[in-house]
Amino acid sequence: MPRSPEPARSRGSRVLFFGLFFVGILVFWELLKFFGGDPWRYFGWTWRPPLDLWFASDINLPHVWAIVARIFQPLTSGANESLGSYLFWQSLYTWREAFIGFVVGGVLGIAIATAFVHFSLAERAFLPYVVASQTIPIVALAPMIVFFVGHNITAVVIIATYLSFFPVTIAMLRGLRSPDPRALELMRSYAATRRAILFKVRFPASVPYLFTALKITATASVVGAIVGEGPGGIQAGLGRAVLFFSQSYSIAPEKLWAAILFTAVLGVAFYGIIRGLEARILRGRPEAAGA
Amino acid sequence: MRRLRQYLPALVILISMLVGWELAVRVLNVKAFILPAPTSIWAALIANWNDGYFIFPSARVTLIEALGGLAIGTGLGVVTAVVVSRFPRSRDTVLPLAVAVNAVPIIAFAPLANSWFGTLSPFSKMAIAAALVFFPIMINLLRGLTQVDSSALELMRSYAAGPTAVTAKLRVPNALPYFLTGLKIATTLSLIGAVVGEYFGGLTETLGRVVVAGASALRFDITWSAILVVSVMGIVLYLLVMLLERALIPWHPSVRGERRA
Amino acid sequence: MTGPESVVHLSHVNKTFETAGAATVALSDISLDIRRGEFVSLIGPSGCGKSTLLRLIGDLTEPSAGAVQVNGKPATQARLDRDYGMVFQAPVLFDWRTVAENVRLPLELFGQDKDTQASRTAEMLELVDLTDFARYRPYELSGGMQQRVAIARALAFSPLLLLMDEPFGALDEMTRERMNSEVLNIWQQTGITVVFVTHSIPEAVFLSTRVVVMSARPGRITKLVEVDLPQPRGLATRESSRYFNLITEVREALRAGEGPASDAGLSSVERTAAEGGIG
Numbered sequence: 001m002p003r004s005p006e007p008a009r010s011r012g013s014r015v016l017f018f019g020l021f022f023v024g025i026l027v028f029w030e031l032l033k034f035f036g037g038d039p040w041r042y043f044g045w046t047w048r049p050p051l052d053l054w055f056a057s058d059i060n061l062p063h064v065w066a067i068v069a070r071i072f073q074p075l076t077s078g079a080n081e082s083l084g085s086y087l088f089w090q091s092l093y094t095w096r097e098a099f100i101g102f103v104v105g106g107v108l109g110i111a112i113a114t115a116f117v118h119f120s121l122a123e124r125a126f127l128p129y130v131v132a133s134q135t136i137p138i139v140a141l142a143p144m145i146v147f148f149v150g151h152n153i154t155a156v157v158i159i160a161t162y163l164s165f166f167p168v169t170i171a172m173l174r175g176l177r178s179p180d181p182r183a184l185e186l187m188r189s190y191a192a193t194r195r196a197i198l199f200k201v202r203f204p205a206s207v208p209y210l211f212t213a214l215k216i217t218a219t220a221s222v223v224g225a226i227v228g229e230g231p232g233g234i235q236a237g238l239g240r241a242v243l244f245f246s247q248s249y250s251i252a253p254e255k256l257w258a259a260i261l262f263t264a265v266l267g268v269a270f271y272g273i274i275r276g277l278e279a280r281i282l283r284g285r286p287e288a289a290g291a
Numbered sequence: 292m293r294r295l296r297q298y299l300p301a302l303v304i305l306i307s308m309l310v311g312w313e314l315a316v317r318v319l320n321v322k323a324f325i326l327p328a329p330t331s332i333w334a335a336l337i338a339n340w341n342d343g344y345f346i347f348p349s350a351r352v353t354l355i356e357a358l359g360g361l362a363i364g365t366g367l368g369v370v371t372a373v374v375v376s377r378f379p380r381s382r383d384t385v386l387p388l389a390v391a392v393n394a395v396p397i398i399a400f401a402p403l404a405n406s407w408f409g410t411l412s413p414f415s416k417m418a419i420a421a422a423l424v425f426f427p428i429m430i431n432l433l434r435g436l437t438q439v440d441s442s443a444l445e446l447m448r449s450y451a452a453g454p455t456a457v458t459a460k461l462r463v464p465n466a467l468p469y470f471l472t473g474l475k476i477a478t479t480l481s482l483i484g485a486v487v488g489e490y491f492g493g494l495t496e497t498l499g500r501v502v503v504a505g506a507s508a509l510r511f512d513i514t515w516s517a518i519l520v521v522s523v524m525g526i527v528l529y530l531l532v533m534l535l536e537r538a539l540i541p542w543h544p545s546v547r548g549e550r551r552a
Numbered sequence: 553m554t555g556p557e558s559v560v561h562l563s564h565v566n567k568t569f570e571t572a573g574a575a576t577v578a579l580s581d582i583s584l585d586i587r588r589g590e591f592v593s594l595i596g597p598s599g600c601g602k603s604t605l606l607r608l609i610g611d612l613t614e615p616s617a618g619a620v621q622v623n624g625k626p627a628t629q630a631r632l633d634r635d636y637g638m639v640f641q642a643p644v645l646f647d648w649r650t651v652a653e654n655v656r657l658p659l660e661l662f663g664q665d666k667d668t669q670a671s672r673t674a675e676m677l678e679l680v681d682l683t684d685f686a687r688y689r690p691y692e693l694s695g696g697m698q699q700r701v702a703i704a705r706a707l708a709f710s711p712l713l714l715l716m717d718e719p720f721g722a723l724d725e726m727t728r729e730r731m732n733s734e735v736l737n738i739w740q741q742t743g744i745t746v747v748f749v750t751h752s753i754p755e756a757v758f759l760s761t762r763v764v765v766m767s768a769r770p771g772r773i774t775k776l777v778e779v780d781l782p783q784p785r786g787l788a789t790r791e792s793s794r795y796f797n798l799i800t801e802v803r804e805a806l807r808a809g810e811g812p813a814s815d816a817g818l819s820s821v822e823r824t825a826a827e828g829g830i831g
Contacts, residue, residue: 014383021384055407125300128526129308134479135525137487140502140518144326167427167476174472177545181691212434212469215390216427216476223396239398246402260399267394268387442644445612451632452661460657464648542647542689 026064032056033063062254067261070254083255087241087262094225094237095266097153101160102221102270106214108161109168116169117176117202118194134166138227156237159228164217171213175206211278218274219267226263238263327512332519335512344501344513350520353485353498356413357524360420361481365474367421368428376436377458393426397484401491410492420484424477431473435466468543471536478528486521558624559713559745560586560609565618567604577770578604582618584764584773588712591739591746593756595802596766596774597810602749603717605771609747610638610715623712634662636713637706641721643698645690645705652677652686655705662709676704679738696727700734707742716748720755729790732758736785753806757798758785765802767809774809777802 036053039046055061071084079086112130116123138159149155179201187197229239238259245256309329315321316328327335339346375385401419408415439462447457489499498517505513540546567579578601586592594602607613608620611631622630630636637658645654652673659669677683680700690698699719706714716735720728732755739746750756756763763777779798781789789795 017383018387021388025388060403060407121300124297125304128301129304131479131529132522132526135482135522136518137483137490137502137521140514166479170472170475174468174545178468179544181544208434208438209469209472212431212472215430216393219390219394219426222394226396227398239396242396242399246399249402249406256399256402260395260403263396263399264391264394268390271390271394272387440644442640442642443646446638446640446644447661448612449610449631449636449638450658450661451634456661460660461646464646467648540648542691544691547691 029061029064033058033061037061059250059253062257067254067257070252071258083258087238087259090236090238090241091262091266094222094229094239095270097156097228097237098160098221098225098266098270100157101162101164101224102214102217104157105161105164105217105221106168109165109213109217110172110210112165112169113172113176114198116173118198130166130169133162138162138224142228156225156228156239160221160224163224163227164221167213167216167220168210171209172206175209176202178209179205207282211274211282214274214278215271218270222263222267222270238266327515331512332515335510336516336519339513339516344504344517345496346498346501346517346520349496349498349501349517350524352413352494352496353416353482353489353521354524356416356485356488356497357420357481359413359417360422360484361424361477363417364421364424364481365428365477368425368473368477369432369470371425372429372432372436373458375433376462377454379437389426389429392422395422397423397487398491401488404488405492411494413494416485416488416493416497419488420481423480423484427476427480428470428473431469431476432466435469436462438469439465467540468545471532471540474535475529475532478532479525482521482525482528557587558585559588559590559622560584560747561619561621562605562608563619563621565605565608565615565620567601567608567613568616579608579615580770580772582771582773586745586747588745589743590762591736591748591760593748593750593760593763594766595750595753595756595763595806596771597768597806598751599769600766600809601769601771602766605766606715606717606747606749609713610636630713634658634709635711636715637709637711638715639699639702639706639717639719641718643690643695643702645698645701647690649690650686651682651688651690651693651701654690654701655708657705658709664709672708676708679707679741680704680734696723696731699723699731703735703738707738707744710742712745714744714746716746718749718751721751728752728755733786735759740784753799753802754790757781757795757802758790763798763802765805765809772809775805777805 032053033056034040034047034049035056036049036051037056038058039048049056058066071087072082075081075083075086116127141162142155142159145158146155149158176198183201184197187201192200226237226239226242229237241259242256242263245252245259249256312326313329316326336346341347371385371389375381397419400422404415404418404422408418436458443461443465444457447461452460485497486499486502489497490503493500495504498521501517502514505511505517536546562582562584565579565582566577569576569578582605594605596602604613608615609622609627611620611622611627620627623633623635625633625635645651646657649657655673655676656669659672664672673686674683677686680703682697682700682704685693685697690701693701702719720731723731735746735748736759738744746759748756748759757779758781760779763779764773765775765777766772767774777798781792781794781798
């Protein structure tokens, strides 16, 4: 049994490991198509897969190289930029909206949770509606938001915020209340103000919970931004791309998959940034060797 | 009596919100397509409960899709978290993948799910809900399993306890509060997944289809009454998780409350 | 000598910690022999490595040099064979288990059957006088009571060695004295060997058959003080002149371990004050 936690792999080897794993997935993908997809027709040679797996057809699971090839092809016939370049710039555009939504949502979540912990009246009054707010599909609220704010980035940011604040609120409610009541009693015995208790005991105790929520929120804000771009009427961003490509899915499924790939990369990159931040802030805490 | 005191503030807020809303709509003459008045939403709900748009049967189907997705997503999330906590080296491969799946927005995933599982099959909506539920469950549980007090780990080491025993007797109870936090987030997401998935196509008798049908007929009172039902279902599920908390983790400071000496 | 009479045998043990950049020598050339049935206290200034020494015995950390033997085996084997029980500074009880369930934990881990578990748990709770609190949760108990649960847990599987790391440091003086009597009581009833880390000189003298005085970092053994106070020890012991003499002996040994400045018979703090330093 190891005596100490396993030493963290170097960044290089971690990336390599993931790269290998990713290649493994691609191989598995193509193997599925090899055994159960649509016929492969290349260079005048045809391979007919023995089985018939409905999810491995070319519509449902385009060939990996078809997706990659499509990325380098022009966006639409006659366009002068490639699909890949288009998606890249749209990703950055979307990320800007997502990031603002992430920050505002995080702050809002912390503020609400802090208010609820200190004023139980407020919690009893408003928590049901905070929860209820998350059950309303954003796609239903979007037209309302656009009506008040207009067809612009603000609407998208509001939507991204909307999807971001709830996990933070829930996590902070747990985290701010997680310190041992004895520690709180100790602070009270020092006649510490509620403010001091908040900053010296509750906040530090909630940091692990907060970071877990932020990792959820990183991707949620990206999703929020993308979802908001549609109804938000913003004629830009990954949202528009996804909407276009899903409409033409049966004609060119590779485009939607390419867009999905970019959204996934965007989400993973954002998540990675949060994870990096967490590693620095929680450095030294032995429990930090966690999620 | 105490119960009443507990729920009174929320009730007060609810009533004032409804009244304010009703007044605002009437006085400011807000167009129906933005926000109908509460009274008209309620009327539409009653009228269409088991008739017209059949909101109640639709709610049942949507709920089943959501719960199915919740179960699948939770199951996958739990398994993944347990595996990654037991084999820390797998983190580097599994986590980025989980994040990537989570980053794909519903509007991209729904057409895929419909194509894969069939638009009319409830399973396609369950898949969408499961995809939304997986990540919050997995990441919260993983943290709970790994974020353990180091003195407690040393204690187990002094007992020469093997990794399985440490997991069962220390990590799992320690992880319950985190897991339930994830579950709270997941219940609302499962409903959203089911409903928004239905926007993109599905059985007629589902709440998402009611919303779409209402909107295309410009009957926004219908639309909002369906959304109201979704909301109520979400709150009920959340309350169920809270009850679960009281049963499973009465010992956690956040559940047992702070003693005021 | 490493015969069966020797429960703990340390031979030229060194421990160095590598922190970012610098290497800290915590323990330097420690050799010590603890016989069956002894009650040995380790005392020394902060940072002298006494807790580290205890952890070495418990195989919670490895020596940089030298050998640690427990019960005639290497420390790791002794840990795997569950030859010792340990009580930490904090009780480290599981909030999700009741008091009885906490005491039962090692028994569950060792695969004892339910009946044995139940009877041993009841015995242990009886021993620490907490039978009425079996169903309570740790957070409902006071600090002293929690430590008693921790002691009950440590003894549940009848180890032959008990390691205690400043277990009463967080308690008030009166509770501490009471706990001291309880530990002595348990020691006499069970015949267990105890290694006890403390920074309280009176506590060390009251409890032990032998006091190991350690020097400041790097930790060395300055002196071994045999405590020949009669058993059983109680209030009368605390008021005897032999007790006070032994305390003085230990205190002087501690000062001696602080370095050349103490040759003048003053501790480093007293010396600075005399030279018109602080206040």
